[in-house]
Amino acid sequence: MKRKLEIMDTTLRDGEQTSGVSFSVSEKLTLAKLLLGELKVDRIEVASARVSDGELESVKQIAEWASSEKCIDKVEVLTFVDGGVSIEWMKKAGAKVQNLLTKGSLNHLTHQLKKTPEEHFSDIEKTIALAAKNNIETNVYLEDWSNGMRNSKEYVFQYLDFLTQQPVKRVLLPDTLGVLTHTETYDYISEIVARYPKTHFDFHGHNDYDLGVANVMEAVKAGCHGLHLTVNGMGERAGNAPMASVVAVIKDFLTDVEINVSESSLYKVSKLVSAFTGVGIPYNKPIVGDNVFTQTAGIHADGDSKNNLYFNDLLPERFGRKRKYALGKTSGKANIQKNLQELGLTLNDEELKKVTQRIIELGDKKERVTKEDLPYIISDILDSGNHQQKVFIRSYVLTHSMGLRPSTTVSLEINGELSEAHAQGDGQYDAFMNALRKLYVSKKIELPNLIDYAVRIPPGSNSDALCETIITWQNKSEEFTTRGLDSDQTVSAIKATEKMLNII
Template sequence: MPVDKRYIEIMDTTLRDGEQTSGVSFSPSEKLTIAQLLLTEVKVDRIEIASARVSDGELAAVKAITKWAKANGFLNKVEVLTFVDGDVSVQWMQKAGAKVMNLLTKGSLNHLTHQLKKKPEQHFAEVAAVIALARKKGLECNVYLEDWSNGMRHSRDYVFQYLDFLTQQPVKRIMLPDTLGVLIPSEVHAYITEIVQRYPKAHFDFHAHNDYDLGTANVLEGVKAGAHGLHLTINGMGERAGNAPLASAIAVLNDFMPGIKTSVAEGSLYSVSKLVETFSGFRIPANKPVVGENVFTQTAGIHADGDKKNKLYFSDLMPERFGRQRKYALGKTSGKANIENNLQQLGIQLSDPDLKKVTQRIIELGDKKEMVTQADLPYIISDILDSNTIEDKVRIENYVLTHSKNLKPSVTLRISVKGEQFEEHSQGDGQYDAFMNALKKVYKKQKQELPVLTDYAVRIPPGGKSDALCETIITWRFNNREFKTRGLDSDQTVSAIKATQKMLNLI
């Protein structure tokens, strides 16, 4: 018979702890939008949305969220950080329409002694008074033990004295934060195991920070040790190095903890991540697990080849789980398989000789540190196939383009026409104009006229990168007919020169 899975509550604190990211402040409407998506799309169990007494804007945001939450049956899932301040936070909660308060208290003797300058018994009495008042006003209470991790390291007797007291109070959850992100996984496991075994009837949440980049690892150990809930944030937002990231933690739990389950919908994590990135201005690193731009992108050609043959470089961390798609980067390390995978997605097939030419062109662009995207591929292919149809009798061998302030642009040009070498220098109103003036000198010596340029258009591939490729399309009039040539390069003037060389060969 199947064994019942252990359920882990997920509390997202992006709107409270995550907003403590330096430089981040959500507007009331942004907070409401994020809150709605977290509860209805991502389907977390609870959200912590604000700290009491912070500002009028914070109060307005909480009112908007609680009004929506009440109308949609989510009010008991909306939580606010409050303080041991007599009736002040309780009154603020009532004014805001919130029903669940997360009371911030001291989880280490160091904080209690030096910040509050109080004895344990005095602190406990004040905490009990706030809890009693909150309960009387119809509020639900959870309690944070601020600096709990250092409390376990340096004042264990105090922590257990406080937990002995708290477990006798009418609180729903006791929340254990690694406030400074100082714990290593083995400590998390040992501390939470001891606490859960000592207080089997209490509910304990674990709140990890990421100062040593151990947030996700510590979350995993916390769950293994018996924690009942986790506090996480979108994109790992939070003070200093941030909090344990929601997307990474959920992926790890789903893949490495088969005996547990959560309510979170993996398929919504990426879209919410991008929305929070937009609202916060806090950019997601390209290599951030699960939600980073590059994490499902294969760059090395050998990896793409392995994926094509037998999915050799796939793992359980599949992009489709998160509403994403595997990509194959185009650059100097691209092999034929990388390019074939991109062409397949575009529905394009090439002969082996043309595929080799496309591969070589992409490698050349990569050597210039240019970024090539899938959207650039049709332009590269078109340019190469177009070049294949033109006999190469005229070659622009070399050129030097100069552009200086308050001086006319100039060009020194060396060109080969049917094997004969010519070199000319000229100035013009722009670099391309100077190039054309030098070219006219060469053809004048051969008593040959050049076509008249009637139109000159520059564009970048739609969806492509402006610093990777641009296409120049030039319309020429020659012998009473018009024709067009195109050039493609990362430099606008060079792409025009390439289009001109095609024209010279056509005439």
């Protein structure tokens, strides 16, 4: 049978120690409901006792909701050995489980508390007894436990010998400073689990050396009974072991272990925590980053079409996401075909070749071309195929300075002959058109009138989106339209104008 592993989320307590992060009362309540109700973690640590009136109010509201849902035993609060002050705070808040912070290394005990082990143990015993008297369950943190195991193992075992005789439900082993290697994590926890087989041990990993996930894996292999994680790896300094990565690792590599967490809710919760905190998710963050299910290289998209050659077990659908195929200078036809299929569009081989080349050109200038840009690119390509190019706008300089009229110098090639002109106007594009008119007057050619000018970007795009400019011209009694496409609005208008010059 699979071994049950508890997952405790401490985003609302330890995750809130991320620099600049503070959840409001309503945000904490919203996340508590989501973590327990939808993500289905086993427990949540929601606050530190005595911190503030706002913290007290948030725990009150969470405790009230959890009591109504009959899951108050899943809500935990960090408390202190403080003569009962934390216990009184918990009674006011309505919380029923304390995570008591104590010293797990002789170094912390000697230099911070300046007490002997016996004095510390006596204070802890009184605190645990007071909690029990008030119907509050106790778990105990051994702060700096990892350094304790390295430098004062005799003290750690002396403390655990005492603690395992107390009415304590769980012993919480934190790598407080994120200093453990994966081999140390395995060795230390194996030794402790073997020595105290009837005690429940949680591992609380930090990520200072980017070893949080590796240490969690080794802790589980060593026989720990629970893990402390945070959404998006939030936490002090480099943060804590990240929820999404750990859940995926457990599901795929530690198959003798069973957890309750719902993978399909990880992305939603991750996004909400990012929105509440203002802390962005790196694009390449495993499982929840924007780019982690995006194939960029054309060869990968081609392989995906041929027996899923570039798939692994991290299928995006597991996490409520979809695979994407990026469009840019490394795109091949396969990438573009995948995106066209999603849009329901079909191109022949020649059109596909032109669109691919256009995307590569745009990718050289603009890092990201989106699926939403594709219809505009196709429209631009098909529009370009309607005429033979004899007129080329070879070069131009556009100036726009405060207090001075915009001006343009343009170099034009018609049938292999270069000519140049300079003009001012009411805007950069007006100046550009005035310069063109000078050139065409000298050739005794009249330019058509511009009668409509429209600019659009794909819906939901940002300021770096591709911009399509659609210009309607009137040449005597005839009207016609040209399109230009570029990430710069003025340049897209110039491209539309170049098409007009070739049409006339």
